[in-house]
Amino acid sequence: MPLDKATVARIATLARIRVPEEELESLAAEMDKIIGWVEQLDEVTTDDVPPMASVVDVELPWRDDEVTDGDCRDKVLANAPEKVEGFFAVSKVLE
Amino acid sequence: MSELNCLTMAQARDGLAKGDFTSVELTQAHIAALEASRELNAFVTETPEQALEAAKASDARRVSSNSGGGEAGSMEGLPIAIKDLFCTEGVLTTASSHILDGFTPQYESTVTANLWRAGAGMLGKTNLDEFAMGSATVTSYYGPTVNPWRRSGDDKKLVPGGSSGGSAAAVAARAALGATGTDTGGSIRQPASFCGIVGIKPTYGRCSRWGIVAFASSLDQAGPMTRTVRDGAIMLGAMAGHDARDSTSADREVPDFEAALEKGVKGLKVGIPEEYQMKGMSPELLALWDQGKAWLTAAGAEMVPVSLPHTKYALPTYYIVAPAEASSNLARYDGVRYGLREEGETLQEMYENTRGEGFGAEVTRRVLIGTYVLSAGYYDAYYLKAQKLRTLISRDFREAFDKVDVLLTPTAPSPAFAIGEKMDDPIAMYLNDVFTVPASLAGLPAASIPAGLSGDGLPLGLQLITHPFDEETMFRAARAVEDAAAFNAEPTLMAGDGS
Amino acid sequence: MTMLQGNTGDWEMVIGLEVHAQVISEAKLFSGAATAFGAEPNTQVSLVDAAMPGMLPVINRVAVEQAVRTGLGLKAEINLVSVFDRKNYFYPDLPQGYQISQFPKPIVGQGTLILDLAGGETREVGITRIHLEQDAGKSLHDQHPSNTFIDLNRSGVTLMEIVSEPDMRTPEEAGAYLRKLRSILRYLGTCDGNMEQGSLRCDANVSVRRAGDELGTRCEIKNVNSIRFVQQAIDYEARRQIELIEEGGTVDQETRLFDSGNGTTRSMRSKEEAHDYRYFPDPDLLPLEISQGFVEEIRASLPELPDAKKERFVSDYGLGTEDAGLLTAERATADFYEEVAKGRDSKLACNWVTGELFGVLNKSGLGIGDSPVSAAALGGLIDLIADGTLSGRLAKDVFEAMAETGKEASVVVEEKGLKQVSDSGAIEAEVDQVLQAYADKVAEYKGGKDKLFGFFVGQVMKATGGKANPGVVNEVLKKKLGG
Ligand SMILES: [Mg+2]
Numbered sequence A: 001m002p003l004d005k006a007t008v009a010r011i012a013t014l015a016r017i018r019v020p021e022e023e024l025e026s027l028a029a030e031m032d033k034i035i036g037w038v039e040q041l042d043e044v045t046t047d048d049v050p051p052m053a054s055v056v057d058v059e060l061p062w063r064d065d066e067v068t069d070g071d072c073r074d075k076v077l078a079n080a081p082e083k084v085e086g087f088f089a090v091s092k093v094l095e
Numbered sequence B: 001m002s003e004l005n006c007l008t009m010a011q012a013r014d015g016l017a018k019g020d021f022t023s024v025e026l027t028q029a030h031i032a033a034l035e036a037s038r039e040l041n042a043f044v045t046e047t048p049e050q051a052l053e054a055a056k057a058s059d060a061r062r063v064s065s066n067s068g069g070g071e072a073g074s075m076e077g078l079p080i081a082i083k084d085l086f087c088t089e090g091v092l093t094t095a096s097s098h099i100l101d102g103f104t105p106q107y108e109s110t111v112t113a114n115l116w117r118a119g120a121g122m123l124g125k126t127n128l129d130e131f132a133m134g135s136a137t138v139t140s141y142y143g144p145t146v147n148p149w150r151r152s153g154d155d156k157k158l159v160p161g162g163s164s165g166g167s168a169a170a171v172a173a174r175a176a177l178g179a180t181g182t183d184t185g186g187s188i189r190q191p192a193s194f195c196g197i198v199g200i201k202p203t204y205g206r207c208s209r210w211g212i213v214a215f216a217s218s219l220d221q222a223g224p225m226t227r228t229v230r231d232g233a234i235m236l237g238a239m240a241g242h243d244a245r246d247s248t249s250a251d252r253e254v255p256d257f258e259a260a261l262e263k264g265v266k267g268l269k270v271g272i273p274e275e276y277q278m279k280g281m282s283p284e285l286l287a288l289w290d291q292g293k294a295w296l297t298a299a300g301a302e303m304v305p306v307s308l309p310h311t312k313y314a315l316p317t318y319y320i321v322a323p324a325e326a327s328s329n330l331a332r333y334d335g336v337r338y339g340l341r342e343e344g345e346t347l348q349e350m351y352e353n354t355r356g357e358g359f360g361a362e363v364t365r366r367v368l369i370g371t372y373v374l375s376a377g378y379y380d381a382y383y384l385k386a387q388k389l390r391t392l393i394s395r396d397f398r399e400a401f402d403k404v405d406v407l408l409t410p411t412a413p414s415p416a417f418a419i420g421e422k423m424d425d426p427i428a429m430y431l432n433d434v435f436t437v438p439a440s441l442a443g444l445p446a447a448s449i450p451a452g453l454s455g456d457g458l459p460l461g462l463q464l465i466t467h468p469f470d471e472e473t474m475f476r477a478a479r480a481v482e483d484a485a486a487f488n489a490e491p492t493l494m495a496g497d498g499s
Numbered sequence C: 001m002t003m004l005q006g007n008t009g010d011w012e013m014v015i016g017l018e019v020h021a022q023v024i025s026e027a028k029l030f031s032g033a034a035t036a037f038g039a040e041p042n043t044q045v046s047l048v049d050a051a052m053p054g055m056l057p058v059i060n061r062v063a064v065e066q067a068v069r070t071g072l073g074l075k076a077e078i079n080l081v082s083v084f085d086r087k088n089y090f091y092p093d094l095p096q097g098y099q100i101s102q103f104p105k106p107i108v109g110q111g112t113l114i115l116d117l118a119g120g121e122t123r124e125v126g127i128t129r130i131h132l133e134q135d136a137g138k139s140l141h142d143q144h145p146s147n148t149f150i151d152l153n154r155s156g157v158t159l160m161e162i163v164s165e166p167d168m169r170t171p172e173e174a175g176a177y178l179r180k181l182r183s184i185l186r187y188l189g190t191c192d193g194n195m196e197q198g199s200l201r202c203d204a205n206v207s208v209r210r211a212g213d214e215l216g217t218r219c220e221i222k223n224v225n226s227i228r229f230v231q232q233a234i235d236y237e238a239r240r241q242i243e244l245i246e247e248g249g250t251v252d253q254e255t256r257l258f259d260s261g262n263g264t265t266r267s268m269r270s271k272e273e274a275h276d277y278r279y280f281p282d283p284d285l286l287p288l289e290i291s292q293g294f295v296e297e298i299r300a301s302l303p304e305l306p307d308a309k310k311e312r313f314v315s316d317y318g319l320g321t322e323d324a325g326l327l328t329a330e331r332a333t334a335d336f337y338e339e340v341a342k343g344r345d346s347k348l349a350c351n352w353v354t355g356e357l358f359g360v361l362n363k364s365g366l367g368i369g370d371s372p373v374s375a376a377a378l379g380g381l382i383d384l385i386a387d388g389t390l391s392g393r394l395a396k397d398v399f400e401a402m403a404e405t406g407k408e409a410s411v412v413v414e415e416k417g418l419k420q421v422s423d424s425g426a427i428e429a430e431v432d433q434v435l436q437a438y439a440d441k442v443a444e445y446k447g448g449k450d451k452l453f454g455f456f457v458g459q460v461m462k463a464t465g466g467k468a469n470p471g472v473v474n475e476v477l478k479k480k481l482g483g
């Protein structure tokens, strides 16, 4: 199934990226070409192959349960486009 | 004294130690070189004051250490450049993206912190493809970086490769003794090859990823870009090390890489992967590769043909895995907590406007591809399939390394191309990474060494790949290639070359 | 009884619950920021929790231990290898743009929970899975007319999502499930179970069907914050669905919100965008591997849990299952009871704890931990009953005084002079006076009016201010009247 304009529009909404209507067509064509190209992987039989779980042979390290961080509101809010009374602020979310 | 910026890192280190010049003098020379090479657009942000301050502090430390007060760091007093993907405390960090407008981290990446602890100073933040997505440094919001090299008899501006193109150009133009890069699918090695310098991607897990703006978490790895193999060894030694804040960081000793350099390659088995000999490869590239084999053979190594049967699937695998991870890693750029915000009627609109405005075309394309391959109904066909291919590609390498110690391949399929070329065909651009991506998928250490010039006078690199965490063998082989190649060609635009 | 009657016949409710339990730990799941409730906004936020560029997660050991402990407490299988996935969606209180959670490979697999129902009845409910995940921050919509405020203090706190099988059939069973789950979590010390503060949050999946039919389409009711509301929400939702179907409509699978103001549920989001979470293994984390030894160490440290304790209370103390259930619902209550019962009449101890003590606690809204009468003090009171110092009736007065003043039973008895009089000489004198004063009644009694015996007892008790030992009074009266 070719990757069409409607699919790109749906994916763009899912990814929260505004794509101007007039660019959808060409973007769909490009993406379709890329997806068609990666589909050459179908040539390889992989039924018994496990997906790669980790790149290096390292065990997941565990932290101790200690408070070692936080209490740095100024740093957290330093780059905020809008902040009010210690909160981040965005335009009202309607449920 | 007028050409301090043309020293290698090792020469500068030794000169400082002997007291031939100060770090302030060395740094001033580099600031002048950086200013003289602005036409390259290698830097997004210049930080001369910070560099000088670091130099002064270093000179002071040296005085005190000479009188017995502590030891000089391994990069004491050396001014370097930092890819603008590393978060640097109090210094604008952009990833060359509009979406990080004005973002000033309140923290320092582990790798840069390690470098400052070793005594280095920062000249500035270098340009890159937006979020490191590209092979030409043309997708930067801050405009393309220009390769300091020109084809003989042609003044067309060439790309420096990418994504670490700003770092590569700055080092090649002698505007920095060395620079940090990051490599996800070839972003250190390919620009190193295009700019005639050394680029090293260590084993995944060797350098901490903490504080580096993430592109594809399972592939991203920091490494040094320098003009010599020795400099690469010095700088990697300072950058590497275990970091408890990165769960994928390897808890291993960092060997003395510099000490490994002169061990030679006598008795080493060098694998030549047959699948890297691709259809349509240029004769000059094949000749260079043959030359490399001859050099290593002459130095006492044995050439062994090996097979990496899944090589041709590496690129399509990469172009599923990397965009998938990127689509998720870049979700945090939403206009809420930092960076660009473009208001909208609703929150959903604010998100869409911010991200639509903030991301360039290539980033948008990759985020959408990544979103698509992870979306309901497609995950198994694309993402899971690619992760299985990754297992097969890794197995290929493991089996090859049962027989050989190191692999020798070209770094890139072509020399640098002109800005504007290959821009309208994403897949043609992706093919730049055909030789570098397989090692990235397997997390292996790999280096690009400048080995010769193309017919029209542009640098070409050879790539060396070794076992995980066996950077020492990689350095030995790299040094042997460097030694034999005696690459001393200089770029057309070189700051402080007496012109 | 478990059926709901519609206009066209009987319907069965099918209920499954998803509980989000905040794990008790000092620091967050993947960062070193504190977890305490109620701090100033954004003061318990690390750069990791705020999803600054380049920040990475490192897992908290205690979060892993608590999940395993909870799994063992629910008799569930523990998966020695589990995987953290990213669940991708955009929301302002989700800074990363994804929640780190577990999807196909959770840390805990299938388990069971036993419901304690009315009349001492029990019923098993299957646990599907428990997985670890990050909590989101908080969006405050009502602080400002045009802004939503975001506080990330809760962002990254460890949650266990405990998912049940759709095994419940009535709102009451759902309530019993939540009470029992909360009880087990508290016993284990893995979650404080506070629904008001949101450390225990419940989503209910509700569908209806004709008896014996396939499962119907379910709706998920999100984030209901008390057991009573959960029951109310389920009841409303089931009736809504039945009405819809009976009127010829179909149920849409959707997420609904409960309005505690009017007891109804309403659709939460417009359906313009179906969720597509694009789960994939988090490349910043490796698979979580734990050893069998690690699991066994935790198993060995588990406390006796409510079901086992209840069984023991029945067999060792001879209690009924309902009383045993009441006493073991909270570990502190069970401990309190055992201290009271130690070396004493266990049934009497049970009566005093579930009767008088629970009465006082309920009235004052106190928990067992804040009981004005300590276990030792209550034991002391029971001792005074056992040795005859106090009658049952006097003991109740003493208990009341103890609850008010916090004094020991013996002190109250001393101060109020409530000591029971058992000395038969003293009682004989009182009896003689009463019989003298009511000679006419004595004559009637002797003439066959047996019922007057109670009258004489009452008069003697009255004369002694209630302090006479009723047993001795009976004995003396019988002797004098009968002799
Ligand atoms: Mg759920």
Ligand SMILES: [Zn+2]
Pocket: C020, C133, C161
């Ligand atoms: Zn959840």
